Amino acid sequence: MDDWTFGWTLALFGMGGTLLMLWIFSVLIILLRKIFPVKTEIKSEAKK
Amino acid sequence: MDSALPTALRALGLGLSNLGVGEAFMLLVGCLLLYLGIRHRFEPLLLLPIGFGALLVNIPMAGLMEEDGVLRYFYETGILTEIFPILIFIGIGAMIDFQPLLENPKIILLGAAGQCGIFLTLLLALALGFTQLEAVAIGIIGACDGPTAIYVTSKYAPHLLAAVSVAAYSYMSLVPLLQPGIMRLLTTSKERKIVMGAVRRPISRTTKIVFPIAVTLTASLIAPMGTPLIGMVMLGNLMKESGVVERLKNSSENEITNIVTLLLGLSIGATMQAKNFLRWETLMILCLGLIAIILDTAAGVLLGKLMSFLSRGKINPLIGAAGISAFPMSARVVQMEGQRYNRKSHLLMHAMSANVGGQIGSIIAAAIMLSLIQGLGT
Amino acid sequence: MATSVTAPMVGKILKLEKQVGDTVQEDEVVLVMEAMKMEIFVSAPVSGTIKNILVEPGQSVQADDLLAEIE
Numbered sequence: 010m011d012d013w014t015f016g017w018t019l020a021l022f023g024m025g026g027t028l029l030m031l032w033i034f035s036v037l038i039i040l041l042r043k044i045f046p047v048k049t050e051i052k053s054e055a056k057k
Numbered sequence: 058m059d060s061a062l063p064t065a066l067r068a069l070g071l072g073l074s075n076l077g078v079g080e081a082f083m084l085l086v087g088c089l090l091l092y093l094g095i096r097h098r099f100e101p102l103l104l105l106p107i108g109f110g111a112l113l114v115n116i117p118m119a120g121l122m123e124e125d126g127v128l129r130y131f132y133e134t135g136i137l138t139e140i141f142p143i144l145i146f147i148g149i150g151a152m153i154d155f156q157p158l159l160e161n162p163k164i165i166l167l168g169a170a171g172q173c174g175i176f177l178t179l180l181l182a183l184a185l186g187f188t189q190l191e192a193v194a195i196g197i198i199g200a201c202d203g204p205t206a207i208y209v210t211s212k213y214a215p216h217l218l219a220a221v222s223v224a225a226y227s228y229m230s231l232v233p234l235l236q237p238g239i240m241r242l243l244t245t246s247k248e249r250k251i252v253m254g255a256v257r258r259p260i261s262r263t264t265k266i267v268f269p270i271a272v273t274l275t276a277s278l279i280a281p282m283g284t285p286l287i288g289m290v291m292l293g294n295l296m297k298e299s300g301v302v303e304r305l306k307n308s309s310e311n312e313i314t315n316i317v318t319l320l321l322g323l324s325i326g327a328t329m330q331a332k333n334f335l336r337w338e339t340l341m342i343l344c345l346g347l348i349a350i351i352l353d354t355a356a357g358v359l360l361g362k363l364m365s366f367l368s369r370g371k372i373n374p375l376i377g378a379a380g381i382s383a384f385p386m387s388a389r390v391v392q393m394e395g396q397r398y399n400r401k402s403h404l405l406m407h408a409m410s411a412n413v414g415g416q417i418g419s420i421i422a423a424a425i426m427l428s429l430i431q432g433l434g435t
Numbered sequence: 436m437a438t439s440v441t442a443p444m445v446g447k448i449l450k451l452e453k454q455v456g457d458t459v460q461e462d463e464v465v466l467v468m469e470a471m472k473m474e475i476f477v478s479a480p481v482s483g484t485i486k487n488i489l490v491e492p493g494q495s496v497q498a499d500d501l502l503a504e505i506e
Binding site: 010012013015016017018019020022023024026027028030031032033034035036037038039041042045046047 | 166169189280418421
């Protein structure tokens, strides 16, 4: 593969992939916060 | 016996009589690194062993990097195998606190923008005639993250290790000098004055424990070549957040990290032999590394501006500069700059979110690059 | 109407620059906090007199906690 195809593929997919992956993480965080909210933990500890 | 005396004298002078201009210059470079580390406290934990390693390896006839040389063993077992950077990643994971990010997940995108310099510098290095894999190693300086840079470089261009790691570590400590000018240049005074309120959002312990596991699985399945990097950081973090293996967590962040930092620094210093280091490429790599970090900062601030616009002025674009992974220097720079323009503005915690995003971002960028290169079959 | 001075972030109170009864100008430093090993200067949102200080050096605070009141 010539240098420029290599370079641009890496640059575009690399940057795009990084953005996409971090966006997935932010969605993941929002989901995790919804599934495991703070309140339930306090309640379950109180039960003990 | 008569001839023994002059022979013995000559043998004792061998080091001095074999000292070339290159070696002498490299001894000075070693001393400069020691000076910067000791006097100016520029990353002393790294510059001290690196500088001293550079001294040792440029003593003629000592042979520390020759076959059977003692530093050669460190280099071959720790760096070429990638074991040292991998061990450091466990320690980083044990020290990292994802709390600011979990409180403020949208900011993580700034951590992606902070990696932009990697890819632009890669193109620049190709244009300057470096080979494809060399260009990858040079671009990774823009990750602004020492262990990531060493990991990638030892994989693809071990002959550039000395230049790349010296650039990565020394520019990390120059962040407070490099960033403010770019931040000022790209923002309006109205933007710099934006006040972002305090963040107060409790995060459940379960979220903190599940997060590293979920990130490892998601990221590794998409970019499998990055699994060693992501996996080790998240293992360290899981040990910290779970709270059940306090001993392992403590050893990871203290003993293991300290021992490996010493050996890593020494081995990197050992690659700074005159014949490898005194080349035009080294100078070019140092310049390209600087450009990479400037581009990172610019991209971060520009995405910050976009987010500021989209949020109708709720986000201060200065925090974009913290999207690089120089932690926590970069977040501190943002806090100080924010204060300079508005005494009521406290950006530290928001910048911390971006900064932690940058730490994840640099690892993810490396992981994706490794997977792409494997896919392209270069 | 008293204006409240709140903690801009989680951290620890390092020292008080003003005492109850002191007059402050807008943007003048009221107290210094420590967060992430950095000194954070908390300044007055308005000019006035310090009516009340609710924290003391060494105390840990959460973001948005009430630190002082200015009248």
